[in-house]
Amino acid sequence: MFQVQHGAALYTHLAGAAVVSVILFFALTLVPTKLRRPLIMAVTFAAGLFYALEFFWPVSGPESDQKNFLTSYIKPFSDITTVLQSFALGLGVYSLVSIHLRKVARTQSGWAYSLVLIVSMIVMVIAHIGKEYIKAPWVHQLNEFAYSGLMKSLDATMFSIIAFYIVSAAYRAFRIRSTEATILLVSAGIIMLGQVAIGQAITNAIPNEGLTANLRVENMANWILKKVNSPAIMAIDFGLGVGGLATALRLWLSLERGSYFEEEL
Amino acid sequence: MRIPQLDRRVLYLLLALVVSIPLLVNVPLPPPAITPPTKSFYETIETVSTDPKTKDKLVIISCNFGSGTLAENLSQLEATLNHIVSKRMKFAIFAFNDPQGRDLGGSTAQRIADKAGYKYGEDWVNWGFRPPQGIQSLLKAMVNDLHGALGTDVKGTKLSTIPVMANYKKADDVGLIIEFAAADTVKYWVQFFQRAGTTPIATLFCPTSVMANEAYPMLETGQLQGMLVGLKGANEFETVMKRPGFATRASASLSYSHLLIILLIILGNVGMIQDRKRQQGATK
Numbered sequence: 417m418f419q420v421q422h423g424a425a426l427y428t429h430l431a432g433a434a435v436v437s438v439i440l441f442f443a444l445t446l447v448p449t450k451l452r453r454p455l456i457m458a459v460t461f462a463a464g465l466f467y468a469l470e471f472f473w474p475v476s477g478p479e480s481d482q483k484n485f486l487t488s489y490i491k492p493f494s495d496i497t498t499v500l501q502s503f504a505l506g507l508g509v510y511s512l513v514s515i516h517l518r519k520v521a522r523t524q525s526g527w528a529y530s531l532v533l534i535v536s537m538i539v540m541v542i543a544h545i546g547k548e549y550i551k552a553p554w555v556h557q558l559n560e561f562a563y564s565g566l567m568k569s570l571d572a573t574m575f576s577i578i579a580f581y582i583v584s585a586a587y588r589a590f591r592i593r594s595t596e597a598t599i600l601l602v603s604a605g606i607i608m609l610g611q612v613a614i615g616q617a618i619t620n621a622i623p624n625e626g627l628t629a630n631l632r633v634e635n636m637a638n639w640i641l642k643k644v645n646s647p648a649i650m651a652i653d654f655g656l657g658v659g660g661l662a663t664a665l666r667l668w669l670s671l672e673r674g675s676y677f678e679e680e681l
Numbered sequence: 682m683r684i685p686q687l688d689r690r691v692l693y694l695l696l697a698l699v700v701s702i703p704l705l706v707n708v709p710l711p712p713p714a715i716t717p718p719t720k721s722f723y724e725t726i727e728t729v730s731t732d733p734k735t736k737d738k739l740v741i742i743s744c745n746f747g748s749g750t751l752a753e754n755l756s757q758l759e760a761t762l763n764h765i766v767s768k769r770m771k772f773a774i775f776a777f778n779d780p781q782g783r784d785l786g787g788s789t790a791q792r793i794a795d796k797a798g799y800k801y802g803e804d805w806v807n808w809g810f811r812p813p814q815g816i817q818s819l820l821k822a823m824v825n826d827l828h829g830a831l832g833t834d835v836k837g838t839k840l841s842t843i844p845v846m847a848n849y850k851k852a853d854d855v856g857l858i859i860e861f862a863a864a865d866t867v868k869y870w871v872q873f874f875q876r877a878g879t880t881p882i883a884t885l886f887c888p889t890s891v892m893a894n895e896a897y898p899m900l901e902t903g904q905l906q907g908m909l910v911g912l913k914g915a916n917e918f919e920t921v922m923k924r925p926g927f928a929t930r931a932s933a934s935l936s937y938s939h940l941l942i943i944l945l946i947i948l949g950n951v952g953m954i955q956d957r958k959r960q961q962g963a964t965k
Binding site: 487494495505568585587592608611634 | 689692695696711712715717748749750751781784812814815818819822830862879894898899900910913924933936940941943945946950
Protein backbone atom coordinates (compact mmCIF):
# COMPACT_ATOMS: atom_id res chain seq x y z
CA MET A 417 0.00 0.00 0.00
CA PHE A 418 2.80 2.44 0.97
CA GLN A 419 6.03 2.49 -0.99
CA VAL A 420 9.41 3.97 0.05
CA GLN A 421 9.99 7.23 -1.85
CA HIS A 422 13.20 9.04 -2.75
CA GLY A 423 14.22 12.49 -4.02
CA ALA A 424 11.50 14.87 -5.28
CA ALA A 425 8.81 12.19 -4.86
CA LEU A 426 9.67 11.94 -1.16
CA TYR A 427 9.16 15.68 -0.60
CA THR A 428 5.94 15.66 -2.65
CA HIS A 429 4.61 12.79 -0.56
CA LEU A 430 5.69 14.47 2.67
CA ALA A 431 3.89 17.69 1.68
CA GLY A 432 0.81 15.70 0.66
CA ALA A 433 0.83 13.76 3.95
CA ALA A 434 1.17 17.00 5.93
CA VAL A 435 -1.78 18.59 4.09
CA VAL A 436 -3.95 15.49 4.57
CA SER A 437 -2.99 15.33 8.27
CA VAL A 438 -3.89 18.99 8.83
CA ILE A 439 -7.25 18.52 7.10
CA LEU A 440 -7.88 15.37 9.15
CA PHE A 441 -7.00 17.07 12.43
CA PHE A 442 -9.18 20.05 11.49
CA ALA A 443 -12.06 17.72 10.66
CA LEU A 444 -11.65 15.99 14.02
CA THR A 445 -11.95 19.30 15.85
CA LEU A 446 -15.31 19.82 14.11
CA VAL A 447 -16.73 16.58 15.50
CA PRO A 448 -19.43 17.42 18.09
CA THR A 449 -18.34 16.81 21.70
CA LYS A 450 -20.99 14.11 22.18
CA LEU A 451 -19.67 12.11 19.25
CA ARG A 452 -16.00 12.28 20.18
CA ARG A 453 -16.06 9.49 22.73
CA PRO A 454 -18.02 7.05 20.50
CA LEU A 455 -15.62 7.87 17.65
CA ILE A 456 -12.55 7.11 19.77
CA MET A 457 -14.22 3.91 21.05
CA ALA A 458 -15.00 2.78 17.50
CA VAL A 459 -11.47 3.46 16.20
CA THR A 460 -9.88 1.74 19.24
CA PHE A 461 -12.14 -1.29 18.81
CA ALA A 462 -11.50 -1.53 15.05
CA ALA A 463 -7.70 -1.28 15.53
CA GLY A 464 -7.70 -4.00 18.19
CA LEU A 465 -10.10 -6.17 16.22
CA PHE A 466 -7.76 -6.16 13.21
CA TYR A 467 -4.88 -7.81 15.10
CA ALA A 468 -7.16 -10.19 17.01
CA LEU A 469 -8.87 -11.34 13.78
CA GLU A 470 -5.58 -11.64 11.91
CA PHE A 471 -4.17 -13.81 14.68
CA PHE A 472 -7.16 -16.14 15.11
CA TRP A 473 -8.47 -16.36 11.52
CA PRO A 474 -7.48 -19.68 9.84
CA VAL A 475 -4.61 -19.42 7.36
CA SER A 476 -4.17 -21.13 4.00
CA GLY A 477 -1.57 -21.45 1.23
CA PRO A 478 1.83 -23.17 0.94
CA GLU A 479 3.60 -24.04 4.23
CA SER A 480 6.23 -21.32 3.83
CA ASP A 481 3.69 -18.61 3.00
CA GLN A 482 0.53 -19.21 5.00
CA LYS A 483 -1.81 -16.22 5.11
CA ASN A 484 -5.37 -15.17 5.71
CA PHE A 485 -7.20 -12.29 4.06
CA LEU A 486 -5.86 -9.81 6.65
CA THR A 487 -2.16 -10.81 6.69
CA SER A 488 -1.17 -8.56 3.78
CA TYR A 489 -2.57 -5.52 5.65
CA ILE A 490 -0.20 -5.97 8.62
CA LYS A 491 2.51 -3.93 6.88
CA PRO A 492 0.35 -0.86 6.18
CA PHE A 493 -1.01 -1.10 9.75
CA SER A 494 2.56 -1.16 11.02
CA ASP A 495 3.32 1.97 8.94
CA ILE A 496 0.24 3.72 10.30
CA THR A 497 1.33 2.88 13.87
CA THR A 498 4.77 4.40 13.21
CA VAL A 499 3.21 7.56 11.75
CA LEU A 500 0.89 7.92 14.75
CA GLN A 501 3.86 7.49 17.09
CA SER A 502 5.68 10.22 15.19
CA PHE A 503 2.78 12.60 15.86
CA ALA A 504 3.00 11.67 19.54
CA LEU A 505 6.75 12.40 19.47
CA GLY A 506 6.13 15.79 17.87
CA LEU A 507 3.48 16.56 20.48
CA GLY A 508 5.90 15.56 23.26
CA VAL A 509 8.67 17.78 21.91
CA TYR A 510 6.24 20.70 21.50
CA SER A 511 4.96 20.25 25.05
CA LEU A 512 8.46 19.98 26.54
CA VAL A 513 9.81 23.01 24.68
CA SER A 514 6.77 25.20 25.41
CA ILE A 515 6.85 24.43 29.17
CA HIS A 516 10.57 25.15 29.49
CA LEU A 517 10.51 28.20 27.21
CA ARG A 518 7.77 29.68 29.37
CA LYS A 519 9.86 28.97 32.46
CA VAL A 520 12.89 30.72 30.93
CA ALA A 521 10.84 33.69 29.72
CA ARG A 522 9.32 34.22 33.18
CA THR A 523 12.66 33.45 34.96
CA GLN A 524 10.83 31.06 37.27
CA SER A 525 12.71 28.96 39.83
CA GLY A 526 15.13 26.59 38.04
CA TRP A 527 14.93 28.51 34.75
CA ALA A 528 18.66 27.97 34.15
CA TYR A 529 18.12 24.20 33.98
CA SER A 530 15.32 24.74 31.49
CA LEU A 531 17.66 26.85 29.37
CA VAL A 532 20.31 24.11 29.47
CA LEU A 533 17.68 21.60 28.38
CA ILE A 534 16.53 23.70 25.41
CA VAL A 535 20.08 24.54 24.28
CA SER A 536 21.18 20.88 24.65
CA MET A 537 18.16 19.73 22.70
CA ILE A 538 18.80 22.15 19.82
CA VAL A 539 22.54 21.34 19.69
CA MET A 540 21.90 17.58 19.72
CA VAL A 541 19.22 17.81 17.03
CA ILE A 542 21.47 19.91 14.75
CA ALA A 543 24.51 17.72 15.37
CA HIS A 544 22.94 14.28 15.22
CA ILE A 545 20.49 14.81 12.38
CA GLY A 546 22.85 17.21 10.62
CA LYS A 547 25.65 14.63 10.38
CA GLU A 548 23.40 12.50 8.18
CA TYR A 549 22.74 15.27 5.63
CA ILE A 550 25.38 18.00 5.98
CA LYS A 551 28.93 17.29 4.86
CA ALA A 552 30.53 20.32 6.58
CA PRO A 553 33.22 19.13 9.05
CA TRP A 554 31.91 21.34 11.88
CA VAL A 555 28.67 19.36 12.02
CA HIS A 556 30.58 16.12 12.50
CA GLN A 557 32.88 17.73 15.06
CA LEU A 558 29.86 19.08 16.92
CA ASN A 559 28.27 15.63 16.89
CA GLU A 560 31.50 14.05 18.12
CA PHE A 561 31.67 16.58 20.95
CA ALA A 562 27.99 16.60 21.92
CA TYR A 563 27.17 12.91 21.47
CA SER A 564 30.40 10.94 21.91
CA GLY A 565 32.14 13.44 24.16
CA LEU A 566 29.30 14.55 26.40
CA MET A 567 26.16 12.48 26.19
CA LYS A 568 27.74 9.03 26.12
CA SER A 569 30.03 9.85 29.04
CA LEU A 570 27.27 11.52 31.06
CA ASP A 571 24.89 8.64 30.43
CA ALA A 572 27.50 6.08 31.52
CA THR A 573 28.38 8.20 34.57
CA MET A 574 24.75 8.49 35.66
CA PHE A 575 24.29 4.74 35.41
CA SER A 576 27.53 3.91 37.23
CA ILE A 577 26.55 6.10 40.18
CA ILE A 578 24.12 3.31 41.10
CA ALA A 579 27.11 1.19 42.16
CA PHE A 580 27.97 3.72 44.88
CA TYR A 581 24.43 3.65 46.22
CA ILE A 582 24.48 -0.15 46.21
CA VAL A 583 27.64 -0.15 48.34
CA SER A 584 26.17 2.33 50.77
CA ALA A 585 22.86 0.43 50.94
CA ALA A 586 24.63 -2.92 51.38
CA TYR A 587 26.52 -1.56 54.40
CA ARG A 588 23.62 0.30 56.02
CA ALA A 589 20.48 -1.66 55.16
CA PHE A 590 21.31 -5.31 54.42
CA ARG A 591 20.84 -6.63 57.97
CA ILE A 592 19.94 -10.09 59.29
CA ARG A 593 16.99 -8.95 61.38
CA SER A 594 14.76 -11.97 60.63
CA THR A 595 14.89 -15.51 59.24
CA GLU A 596 13.72 -14.26 55.84
CA ALA A 597 16.42 -11.59 55.78
CA THR A 598 19.05 -14.21 56.69
CA ILE A 599 17.93 -16.51 53.85
CA LEU A 600 18.01 -13.55 51.47
CA LEU A 601 21.48 -12.53 52.61
CA VAL A 602 22.94 -16.03 52.31
CA SER A 603 21.41 -16.47 48.82
CA ALA A 604 22.69 -13.06 47.74
CA GLY A 605 26.17 -13.88 49.03
CA ILE A 606 26.27 -17.17 47.11
CA ILE A 607 25.00 -15.51 43.90
CA MET A 608 27.51 -12.68 44.20
CA LEU A 609 30.43 -15.05 44.75
CA GLY A 610 29.20 -17.36 42.00
CA GLN A 611 29.12 -14.48 39.51
CA VAL A 612 32.80 -13.53 39.75
CA ALA A 613 36.05 -15.34 39.09
CA ILE A 614 37.52 -14.61 42.52
CA GLY A 615 34.42 -16.02 44.22
CA GLN A 616 34.49 -19.09 42.02
CA ALA A 617 38.17 -19.58 42.93
CA ILE A 618 37.17 -20.26 46.56
CA THR A 619 35.76 -23.66 45.58
CA ASN A 620 38.00 -24.35 42.59
CA ALA A 621 39.64 -27.24 44.45
CA ILE A 622 36.35 -29.18 44.51
CA PRO A 623 35.99 -31.49 41.46
CA ASN A 624 33.35 -30.29 38.99
CA GLU A 625 32.00 -33.83 38.53
CA GLY A 626 29.89 -36.11 40.67
CA LEU A 627 28.02 -35.20 43.83
CA THR A 628 30.73 -32.90 45.17
CA ALA A 629 30.24 -30.57 42.18
CA ASN A 630 27.14 -29.30 43.97
CA LEU A 631 29.40 -27.69 46.56
CA ARG A 632 31.10 -25.44 44.02
CA VAL A 633 29.90 -21.87 44.50
CA GLU A 634 29.06 -21.27 40.81
CA ASN A 635 26.93 -24.43 40.73
CA MET A 636 25.12 -23.38 43.91
CA ALA A 637 24.51 -19.94 42.37
CA ASN A 638 23.24 -21.51 39.16
CA TRP A 639 20.93 -23.80 41.14
CA ILE A 640 19.44 -20.84 43.03
CA LEU A 641 18.93 -18.91 39.78
CA LYS A 642 17.36 -21.82 37.91
CA LYS A 643 15.41 -23.68 40.58
CA VAL A 644 14.43 -20.92 43.01
CA ASN A 645 14.51 -17.69 41.03
CA SER A 646 12.97 -19.01 37.80
CA PRO A 647 9.72 -20.38 39.29
CA ALA A 648 9.25 -17.12 41.22
CA ILE A 649 9.78 -15.05 38.06
CA MET A 650 7.42 -17.36 36.13
CA ALA A 651 4.73 -16.88 38.78
CA ILE A 652 5.14 -13.10 38.66
CA ASP A 653 5.09 -13.14 34.84
CA PHE A 654 1.96 -15.28 34.84
CA GLY A 655 0.20 -12.83 37.13
CA LEU A 656 1.39 -9.93 35.01
CA GLY A 657 0.20 -11.70 31.86
CA VAL A 658 -3.30 -12.26 33.22
CA GLY A 659 -3.43 -8.67 34.49
CA GLY A 660 -2.13 -7.40 31.15
CA LEU A 661 -4.81 -9.36 29.28
CA ALA A 662 -7.54 -7.92 31.50
CA THR A 663 -6.20 -4.38 31.03
CA ALA A 664 -5.88 -4.88 27.27
CA LEU A 665 -9.49 -6.05 27.08
CA ARG A 666 -10.67 -3.06 29.11
CA LEU A 667 -8.76 -0.68 26.85
CA TRP A 668 -9.93 -2.39 23.68
CA LEU A 669 -13.58 -2.29 24.74
CA SER A 670 -13.16 1.25 26.15
CA LEU A 671 -14.20 0.09 29.61
CA GLU A 672 -11.15 1.60 31.29
CA ARG A 673 -11.92 4.31 33.83
CA GLY A 674 -9.80 6.83 35.71
CA SER A 675 -7.31 9.47 34.55
CA TYR A 676 -7.39 10.23 30.80
CA PHE A 677 -10.45 8.04 30.26
CA GLU A 678 -13.28 9.98 31.88
CA GLU A 679 -12.30 13.55 31.14
CA GLU A 680 -14.57 15.66 28.96
CA LEU A 681 -13.16 15.73 25.42
CA MET B 682 36.56 -4.20 69.54
CA ARG B 683 33.70 -2.02 68.37
CA ILE B 684 33.23 -1.68 64.61
CA PRO B 685 33.12 2.06 63.85
CA GLN B 686 30.29 3.48 61.73
CA LEU B 687 31.84 4.21 58.33
CA ASP B 688 31.05 7.49 56.64
CA ARG B 689 29.42 6.97 53.24
CA ARG B 690 32.18 9.02 51.56
CA VAL B 691 34.71 6.45 52.79
CA LEU B 692 32.58 3.71 51.22
CA TYR B 693 32.45 5.62 47.93
CA LEU B 694 36.23 6.11 47.96
CA LEU B 695 36.81 2.43 48.69
CA LEU B 696 34.59 1.40 45.77
CA ALA B 697 36.25 3.90 43.42
CA LEU B 698 39.68 2.47 44.31
CA VAL B 699 38.56 -1.14 44.05
CA VAL B 700 37.01 -0.53 40.61
CA SER B 701 39.72 1.68 39.11
CA ILE B 702 42.97 0.07 40.33
CA PRO B 703 42.44 -3.27 38.51
CA LEU B 704 41.68 -1.32 35.32
CA LEU B 705 44.96 0.58 35.57
CA VAL B 706 47.21 -2.15 36.96
CA ASN B 707 47.16 -5.75 35.83
CA VAL B 708 45.74 -7.73 38.75
CA PRO B 709 46.09 -11.50 38.33
CA LEU B 710 42.84 -13.41 38.55
CA PRO B 711 41.97 -17.10 38.04
CA PRO B 712 40.03 -17.83 34.82
CA PRO B 713 36.23 -17.82 35.29
CA ALA B 714 34.21 -21.02 35.39
CA ILE B 715 32.16 -21.32 32.20
CA THR B 716 28.52 -21.42 33.29
CA PRO B 717 25.82 -23.38 31.38
CA PRO B 718 24.13 -20.29 29.80
CA THR B 719 27.47 -19.18 28.29
CA LYS B 720 28.30 -22.72 27.18
CA SER B 721 24.98 -23.06 25.36
CA PHE B 722 25.38 -19.54 23.90
CA TYR B 723 28.68 -20.58 22.30
CA GLU B 724 27.38 -23.96 21.17
CA THR B 725 24.30 -22.39 19.54
CA ILE B 726 26.43 -20.11 17.34
CA GLU B 727 28.65 -23.09 16.48
CA THR B 728 25.62 -25.20 15.55
CA VAL B 729 23.88 -22.49 13.51
CA SER B 730 27.11 -21.68 11.64
CA THR B 731 27.77 -25.30 10.67
CA ASP B 732 24.27 -26.72 10.15
CA PRO B 733 23.62 -26.82 6.36
CA LYS B 734 20.03 -25.66 7.00
CA THR B 735 21.03 -22.50 8.85
CA LYS B 736 24.64 -21.61 8.06
CA ASP B 737 23.76 -19.36 5.12
CA LYS B 738 20.87 -17.64 6.86
CA LEU B 739 20.91 -14.12 8.28
CA VAL B 740 21.90 -13.29 11.86
CA ILE B 741 19.94 -10.41 13.40
CA ILE B 742 22.05 -8.45 15.89
CA SER B 743 19.53 -6.45 17.88
CA CYS B 744 21.27 -3.63 19.79
CA ASN B 745 18.82 -2.24 22.33
CA PHE B 746 21.17 -0.50 24.70
CA GLY B 747 22.57 2.97 25.31
CA SER B 748 25.75 4.41 26.75
CA GLY B 749 24.61 3.69 30.30
CA THR B 750 25.27 -0.02 29.91
CA LEU B 751 28.22 0.16 27.51
CA ALA B 752 30.55 -1.69 29.87
CA GLU B 753 28.33 -4.75 29.84
CA ASN B 754 26.52 -4.71 26.49
CA LEU B 755 29.37 -3.46 24.33
CA SER B 756 31.73 -6.11 25.73
CA GLN B 757 29.14 -8.78 24.91
CA LEU B 758 28.59 -7.32 21.44
CA GLU B 759 32.30 -7.18 20.58
CA ALA B 760 32.94 -10.74 21.74
CA THR B 761 29.89 -12.09 19.89
CA LEU B 762 30.53 -10.19 16.66
CA ASN B 763 34.11 -11.46 16.61
CA HIS B 764 32.71 -14.98 16.75
CA ILE B 765 30.08 -14.27 14.07
CA VAL B 766 32.59 -12.83 11.58
CA SER B 767 35.05 -15.65 12.27
CA LYS B 768 32.29 -17.99 11.06
CA ARG B 769 31.72 -15.77 7.97
CA MET B 770 28.04 -15.38 8.81
CA LYS B 771 26.04 -12.51 7.29
CA PHE B 772 24.43 -10.20 9.80
CA ALA B 773 22.10 -7.22 10.20
CA ILE B 774 22.29 -4.60 12.94
CA PHE B 775 18.91 -3.44 14.26
CA ALA B 776 17.67 -1.28 17.16
CA PHE B 777 14.17 -0.54 18.40
CA ASN B 778 14.37 0.36 22.06
CA ASP B 779 17.14 2.91 22.43
CA PRO B 780 18.07 5.18 19.50
CA GLN B 781 21.70 5.03 20.63
CA GLY B 782 21.74 1.32 19.81
CA ARG B 783 21.77 2.13 16.09
CA ASP B 784 25.05 4.04 16.33
CA LEU B 785 26.70 2.00 19.08
CA GLY B 786 25.91 -1.26 17.30
CA GLY B 787 26.69 0.17 13.86
CA SER B 788 30.08 1.64 14.77
CA THR B 789 31.16 -1.52 16.62
CA ALA B 790 30.06 -3.68 13.70
CA GLN B 791 31.87 -1.39 11.24
CA ARG B 792 35.14 -1.68 13.22
CA ILE B 793 34.97 -5.47 13.55
CA ALA B 794 33.70 -6.00 10.00
CA ASP B 795 36.53 -3.88 8.54
CA LYS B 796 39.11 -5.98 10.38
CA ALA B 797 37.50 -9.19 9.14
CA GLY B 798 37.32 -7.98 5.54
CA TYR B 799 33.53 -7.74 5.56
CA LYS B 800 31.97 -5.26 3.11
CA TYR B 801 28.93 -3.17 4.01
CA GLY B 802 25.97 -4.15 1.86
CA GLU B 803 27.56 -7.41 0.75
CA ASP B 804 28.27 -9.13 4.07
CA TRP B 805 26.37 -7.03 6.58
CA VAL B 806 23.79 -4.29 6.78
CA ASN B 807 22.53 -1.80 9.36
CA TRP B 808 18.71 -1.68 9.37
CA GLY B 809 18.81 1.32 11.71
CA PHE B 810 16.40 2.33 14.45
CA ARG B 811 12.63 1.96 14.58
CA PRO B 812 10.39 3.48 17.30
CA PRO B 813 9.69 1.08 20.19
CA GLN B 814 5.99 1.92 20.44
CA GLY B 815 5.19 0.23 17.15
CA ILE B 816 7.60 -2.69 17.44
CA GLN B 817 4.94 -5.37 17.89
CA SER B 818 3.25 -4.53 14.61
CA LEU B 819 6.60 -4.06 12.86
CA LEU B 820 7.88 -7.48 13.94
CA LYS B 821 4.62 -9.07 12.78
CA ALA B 822 5.03 -7.35 9.43
CA MET B 823 8.68 -8.46 9.20
CA VAL B 824 7.68 -12.13 9.47
CA ASN B 825 6.45 -12.26 5.86
CA ASP B 826 8.21 -9.26 4.33
CA LEU B 827 11.52 -8.01 5.73
CA HIS B 828 12.10 -5.63 2.80
CA GLY B 829 8.65 -4.09 2.86
CA ALA B 830 8.35 -3.79 6.63
CA LEU B 831 11.76 -2.22 7.17
CA GLY B 832 11.89 -0.24 3.92
CA THR B 833 15.41 1.18 3.99
CA ASP B 834 18.72 0.70 5.77
CA VAL B 835 20.37 3.30 7.99
CA LYS B 836 21.69 5.17 4.92
CA GLY B 837 18.27 5.37 3.31
CA THR B 838 18.98 2.71 0.69
CA LYS B 839 16.08 0.39 -0.19
CA LEU B 840 16.70 -3.00 1.42
CA SER B 841 15.56 -4.74 -1.77
CA THR B 842 18.51 -3.16 -3.64
CA ILE B 843 21.18 -4.12 -1.06
CA PRO B 844 23.01 -7.28 -2.25
CA VAL B 845 23.24 -8.95 1.16
CA MET B 846 19.45 -8.71 1.57
CA ALA B 847 18.71 -10.31 -1.81
CA ASN B 848 18.21 -13.77 -0.30
CA TYR B 849 16.78 -12.66 3.01
CA LYS B 850 13.13 -11.77 2.58
CA LYS B 851 11.24 -13.18 5.56
CA ALA B 852 11.51 -14.83 8.96
CA ASP B 853 12.33 -18.21 7.39
CA ASP B 854 15.54 -16.68 6.02
CA VAL B 855 16.76 -15.74 9.51
CA GLY B 856 18.95 -18.33 11.23
CA LEU B 857 19.74 -16.62 14.50
CA ILE B 858 18.58 -13.67 16.62
CA ILE B 859 20.94 -12.17 19.19
CA GLU B 860 19.51 -9.51 21.47
CA PHE B 861 21.86 -7.15 23.34
CA ALA B 862 19.76 -5.21 25.78
CA ALA B 863 19.53 -3.17 28.92
CA ALA B 864 15.87 -4.20 29.30
CA ASP B 865 13.68 -7.26 28.69
CA THR B 866 13.20 -6.49 24.99
CA VAL B 867 13.99 -10.06 23.95
CA LYS B 868 10.36 -10.90 24.78
CA TYR B 869 9.25 -9.11 21.59
CA TRP B 870 11.34 -11.44 19.43
CA VAL B 871 10.05 -14.45 21.35
CA GLN B 872 6.40 -13.34 21.14
CA PHE B 873 6.16 -12.02 17.60
CA PHE B 874 9.02 -13.36 15.45
CA GLN B 875 10.88 -16.40 16.78
CA ARG B 876 8.15 -18.97 16.02
CA ALA B 877 6.17 -17.08 13.38
CA GLY B 878 7.94 -18.79 10.45
CA THR B 879 7.87 -22.46 9.50
CA THR B 880 10.73 -23.37 11.89
CA PRO B 881 11.65 -21.74 15.22
CA ILE B 882 14.63 -19.39 15.06
CA ALA B 883 17.45 -19.89 17.58
CA THR B 884 17.49 -16.89 19.93
CA LEU B 885 20.29 -15.72 22.21
CA PHE B 886 20.16 -13.01 24.83
CA CYS B 887 22.84 -10.70 26.21
CA PRO B 888 21.28 -8.72 29.05
CA THR B 889 22.89 -6.64 31.78
CA SER B 890 23.43 -8.63 34.98
CA VAL B 891 20.41 -7.11 36.73
CA MET B 892 18.09 -8.08 33.87
CA ALA B 893 19.34 -11.67 33.58
CA ASN B 894 17.21 -13.01 36.44
CA GLU B 895 14.03 -12.36 34.48
CA ALA B 896 15.35 -14.28 31.48
CA TYR B 897 16.23 -17.54 33.27
CA PRO B 898 12.68 -18.94 32.84
CA MET B 899 13.02 -18.49 29.07
CA LEU B 900 16.22 -20.54 29.14
CA GLU B 901 14.41 -23.24 31.08
CA THR B 902 11.51 -23.36 28.62
CA GLY B 903 13.77 -23.45 25.55
CA GLN B 904 12.61 -20.07 24.23
CA LEU B 905 16.19 -18.89 24.61
CA GLN B 906 19.06 -21.14 23.57
CA GLY B 907 21.79 -19.31 25.48
CA MET B 908 22.63 -16.19 27.43
CA LEU B 909 25.64 -14.06 28.34
CA VAL B 910 24.98 -12.65 31.78
CA GLY B 911 26.37 -9.11 31.87
CA LEU B 912 30.08 -8.41 31.96
CA LYS B 913 30.71 -11.75 33.64
CA GLY B 914 29.09 -13.56 30.68
CA ALA B 915 31.23 -11.56 28.25
CA ASN B 916 34.31 -12.49 30.28
CA GLU B 917 33.37 -16.18 30.12
CA PHE B 918 32.73 -15.93 26.38
CA GLU B 919 36.10 -14.24 25.79
CA THR B 920 37.70 -17.06 27.80
CA VAL B 921 35.95 -19.71 25.67
CA MET B 922 37.02 -17.89 22.51
CA LYS B 923 40.57 -17.48 23.87
CA ARG B 924 40.33 -13.84 22.84
CA PRO B 925 40.68 -11.60 25.92
CA GLY B 926 39.10 -8.17 25.62
CA PHE B 927 37.67 -5.46 27.86
CA ALA B 928 35.50 -7.92 29.80
CA THR B 929 38.55 -9.95 30.83
CA ARG B 930 40.36 -6.80 31.99
CA ALA B 931 37.32 -5.50 33.83
CA SER B 932 36.51 -8.81 35.53
CA ALA B 933 39.06 -8.02 38.29
CA SER B 934 37.17 -4.78 39.06
CA LEU B 935 33.95 -6.74 39.15
CA SER B 936 35.41 -9.45 41.37
CA TYR B 937 36.93 -7.11 43.93
CA SER B 938 33.89 -4.82 44.05
CA HIS B 939 31.69 -7.86 44.80
CA LEU B 940 34.10 -8.87 47.55
CA LEU B 941 34.00 -5.33 48.95
CA ILE B 942 30.21 -5.38 49.06
CA ILE B 943 30.19 -8.76 50.85
CA LEU B 944 32.78 -7.48 53.32
CA LEU B 945 30.71 -4.35 54.00
CA ILE B 946 27.55 -6.41 54.54
CA ILE B 947 29.42 -8.54 57.09
CA LEU B 948 30.85 -5.44 58.80
CA GLY B 949 27.44 -3.79 58.92
CA ASN B 950 25.90 -6.88 60.51
CA VAL B 951 28.70 -7.33 63.06
CA GLY B 952 28.24 -3.67 64.03
CA MET B 953 24.49 -4.22 64.41
CA ILE B 954 25.00 -7.30 66.63
CA GLN B 955 27.49 -5.38 68.80
CA ASP B 956 25.05 -2.46 69.18
CA ARG B 957 22.24 -4.86 70.08
CA LYS B 958 24.35 -6.58 72.78
CA ARG B 959 25.39 -3.22 74.18
CA GLN B 960 21.78 -2.07 74.38
CA GLN B 961 20.77 -5.33 76.09
CA GLY B 962 23.62 -4.87 78.61
CA ALA B 963 22.54 -1.29 79.30
CA THR B 964 18.90 -2.28 79.97
CA LYS B 965 20.02 -5.02 82.44
